[in-house]
Amino acid sequence: MRVVMVRHGETDWNLHRKYLGHTDVPLNQKGYFETAEICENLLSDLAPLNGNILIASSDLQRCLYLAKRVQERLHVKTDIIVNKSFREIDFGDWEGLTFDEIQDKYPKQAALFLKQPNQLLFNGENLEQFSDRIVNGIQNIYNDVKDIHNINTLLIITHGGVIRVLKSLIHKGTPSDYWQYSANHGEVFCFEYPYVS
Template sequence: MTTTRFCLVRHGETDWNVERRLQGHTDISLNTSGLEQASQMAQALKEMNLQFDVLYTSDLQRARQTAKAIENLYQVTAITNSALRERHLGALQGLSLNDAPLVEPELWKIHLSRDLYHDMRGGESIVQFSERIRCALEELRQKHVGKTILLVSHGGALDMMYRVASNQALEAEKAVTVPNASLNWISHDGNAWKVERWADTSHLQKNALDNLDL
């Protein structure tokens, strides 16, 4: 059987991560710590002598800036793919975890309940988000069978990739952390997905923040 491997990287830290603010599709840049994390992550890949065949990144700048550290070190060019974006959180985007229950109390309750079909008023439902991520993964797998794919994306997106690879139910509570600039490995042997390693931050000099996806 031919195994296709994915190394999944969450983007580095942003100011909104620090403020515990829901980013979604809002295009926020890395902060100084995030740029340092991206550099440390890329250096770790180089030191472990990771050989990959292709580099993909979400088109949001926090992911593109993280991928840039890999591009610089490996002298490669990332392929931008908007399907790797974070979930669009509709009316909740831009709100902090403290503000959301006050500004959008009913919507916040729906969000906490993991309603699979609510689009957060103009965003994506969990089912829509799951289908987007599943299709993106499958498309890349089929395009690069037997290869190693390096992919830079977002906390909620990587959580969804974990659910795909581990067959975790969409309505189930979050089972794993997805820290900033973490390395996460999944693979497909031609028959099924497998989670190999998750949430590796041993390359970072300081603690990284988990994602806000619920």
């Protein structure tokens, strides 16, 4: 199965470089504009598949808005699979703060985070938990649809961290390698699933 992951458009928290995980922040004006662009790009890339697409999305509004627009634009008849597995990492106490604010408020945690990014100590998820959640979400959907022959593409509307984790795993890295990768707003990342990890 082909998996196409797309990152949502910009929010004000993204603009101000605040850690944005499970907090349900809406798109800003630029994010709505980016949504229209993303839909047009996906239309040209995915329209030839003739409705053999299944759409899944994080349950947060910045992703759901895009998922609904893509569903309309591509004329996908199946319901969107809304799945918390595709949420951004839970930043816990760091949600809504910039890294400078984190360093001021939680200096020991910030220093540890820079040295050992998988040992997060701020009442959120660590990278292993985050990675496991994402992979389990994809595997569960795959198990549900692998025998449905007319579904050949899973389109997942998600967050930057989710895409970065998948890039690191597919390139034979570990979840903590995800800092080496980027995922811009509206970025599309494709891979075949199952993949060899």
